Amino acid sequence: MAVDRKTKTYRVTKQAVAPRKNWSEAIKQGLVQSHHVKHPSQHGACAELSRSAHNIALQEALKCTECENLHINRHMMEADITARAYIVSEYPPFFSCESVQDDNIDPLDTSPPPNKNATFWDDITLSQQQKYYDAIDTLIKKAERDSGKPADETTVLFAHYEVDFHIRQHYLRPRSLLTLCRSKEDIKDLNYWHWENAVSDELASGVSPEYGVGWVHEPSNSIGHQIEAWEKGARLREEHLAEVREQWAKIMEERRKQRLRKVTFLFQGVPIREYSYESPCEPPLTEEEIVCSAARLAGWV
Structure with a gap:
């Protein structure tokens, strides 16, 4: 654990990992841990205001009781790793989510800004970290019970993937284009639009390497899981719509x-x-x- 002696803070470091063959033992011995950055402002309301979107998604997933079965399988993991959507070259592994900072940009600077993969590890708390590893440990033990043998490296990696995939769905849910869909007809139109973009993207990638990157393929069928979540939220959307209409009626009467x-x-x-x-x-x-x-x-x- 890296300690800054001047400020006595613990730095979060995403470790360039060592061969994955050591993952199982590291998990079991409790040696693999992220290191929490302690900020003076991380208390009470200030902590709530400073939470990132990824951290909010992490907290939602850790408390979630609705996503009981996401039908995650190892083929999905392998597809995401092959597509470099799931990064396993570092520990802990994480889903690629590149973000570009738009603060203090020089309008005369034409150089491309550096991309940074933002993850929930950037501001994870100690309690969240403990719950995260508890969830992984639960999945590993379940896999060992089902198979009747100790977990191998693939099992450990898949346990990480299952937990990370769940967190990612909570991150994507409020940011998905599905939030604009009002009916199943809109869903069909969106799926058709996805298909058209995927086809044109495939054709463009064969013409020039500079093209063919406008649409990110989702080999793990993430959009399918988002649609399922959208359908489950139909009742909540109807209740919210009724509340909004009631509030609007009161406003109109007051006017x-x-x-x-x-x-x-x-x-x-x-x-x-x-x-x-x-x-x-x-x-x-x-x-x-x-x-x-x-x-x-x-x-x-």
Whole structure:
């Protein structure tokens, strides 16, 4: 564990790993651990405000009880590793999620900005780290019970992949194009659009290496899992829509009351008639216009 003696902080380091043959023993002996960075601001409300999107997804996945069976298999893992979507050259392994910082960019600088793979390991807490490894340990023990033999390196890696894949789904869910879909017809249109892009991307990649990167293929069928989550969320979307409509109805009623105008007609100082009308979003009616309108409604003219 790297310790900065000046500030007494623990640095998070993604270790360039050693051969994966040591993973099983490292997990079992509790030697493989990430190192938490302790910031003075990581307390209470400040900690909540500073949490990254990846960390929020991690926390959701650790507490999740809905994604009981994501139907993850080793073919999905192998496909993601082959496509370099799942990076296993470092420990812990992680899903590629390149991000480009857009702060303090020099408009005259034309050099391409460096990409950085952002992951939940950047700001993971000690309790989250413990729960993460507990989840992996549970999967490894289950695999050992099912197979009747000690876990090998592939089993350990697959346990990591299962947990990481679940976290990734929670990260993608609010950022997916599916959030724009209102019905299953929209889902069909989106799937067709995906297919068209995949085909054109495949053709473009054969013309020039500079092309063919506009669409990221998902060999693990991540979009399929997102669609399943979208379908499960139908009831919640309907409830949310009903709440929004109710709130909007209250707003419209309040605006109607704000537009309401009342005019009282007096005869020798005594009220004899009251006239109400809704003022449009225009300059208010003059007194003469109000009197003429009221007279027409009363049948006086």
